[in-house]
Each structure stands twice: as C-alpha cells, then as structure tokens.
Amino acid sequence: RDVDTGDDLRVALALGVGPYTAAASAAWTAPVPLAGQ
Secondary structure, X not given: OOOOOHHHHHHHHHHOXXXXXXXXXXXXXXXXXXXXX
C-alpha cells in the first residue's frame, strides 16, 4: 500500500520511530493543526 492507515502509524510508533516522525504523525492525525497553540 502507498497510504498508511492510523493502525499502520500506531504500529510504527510501537516499533520505535524517531521523535520527529512521531510528532509528524500526531500532527497529521490531529483534527486541528498544532502550530500556533
């Protein structure tokens, strides 16, 4: 697959991705952008 689902992201986090990727995943899945908060 070319597109990661939420489950794929959770698996990646569980496997130990870097903090940047974790932050990017959180920002990507958040309903509201985190910037400016």
